[in-house]
Amino acid sequence: MSNDAQVPFLTQDAYDRLVAELEHLSTVGREEIAKRIEAAREEGDLKENGGYHAAKDEQGKQEARIRTLEQLLKTAKVGEAPASRGIVEPGTVVTAIVAGGEEVFLLGSREIAGGTDLDVYSEASPLGSAIQGLKVGEKTSYEAPNGRMIDVEIVKVETFAG
Numbered sequence: 001m002s003n004d005a006q007v008p009f010l011t012q013d014a015y016d017r018l019v020a021e022l023e024h025l026s027t028v029g030r031e032e033i034a035k036r037i038e039a040a041r042e043e044g045d046l047k048e049n050g051g052y053h054a055a056k057d058e059q060g061k062q063e064a065r066i067r068t069l070e071q072l073l074k075t076a077k078v079g080e081a082p083a084s085r086g087i088v089e090p091g092t093v094v095t096a097i098v099a100g101g102e103e104v105f106l107l108g109s110r111e112i113a114g115g116t117d118l119d120v121y122s123e124a125s126p127l128g129s130a131i132q133g134l135k136v137g138e139k140t141s142y143e144a145p146n147g148r149m150i151d152v153e154i155v156k157v158e159t160f161a162g
Contacts, residue, residue, distance in 0.1 A: 009090040009123075010076040011160070014112045022069040025062055033059045072111065086157050088131045090123050095156035096131065106160055107131070127152065 010018070033055060040052035088094055090108045097103075105119040106112065107128055113120050121128045130142035131152055139153045 008072055008076045008109045009112070010072075010078050010109060011080065011091070011112055012078055014109070014114055015073065015076065015078045017114060018069055018073060018111055022066065022073065025066050025069070029062055033062060072109070076109075086136045088134045088154060088157055090132075091160055093118065093158040093160050094131065094154065095158075097151075097153040097155060098127065099150045099152075102155065108160075112160070 036055040037052065037059065040049055040055050043049055043051065046052050088107060091106075091112065093104065093106050095102065095104045103119065105121050106116075107121055107123060109122065110120045123129065123132060126142045126144060127150075130140050131154060134140060134154045136154050136157060139151065141149050141151045144150050
């Protein structure tokens with residue numbers, strides 16, 4: 001398995017959307033949360049101040065999202081979703097029989113899916129790593145986190161249209 005499997009893939013649209021989100025969080029978002037913390041701090045006793053603690057908690061989550069976005073944008077491979085060649089690869093929409101039931105999902109980053117309602121499986125997930133490189137009609141199995149072996153058959157591989 002090449003190192004590319006661990007490099008997250010983003011469409012240009014997803015990359016642009018995440019750059020805009022990072023820019024917003026790093027500027028306006030930080031200013032807004034700082035104002036809320038300051039306003040709550042002025043209300044007095046911090047031990048009993050629910051608004052202060054909620055704002056500090058939100059600030060922590062926001063800073064974690066900023067770090068996640070910075071790392072993703074720094075390491076991601078950006079381009080068009082690959083044209084389907086009938087082979088499972090990051091950025092393709094896969095139809096598969098998983099444990100006896102048909103599932104349709106995007107293989108890649110949740111960030112690519114954007115506004116779609118597709119399920120997303122990471123390339124690094126047990127299912128994602130088991131099916132990469134498979135062609136339509138091929139079968140495999142993988143070990144689920146609970147230790148159960150799950151059978152998979154690739155039915156269709158399509159280009160992700162966004």
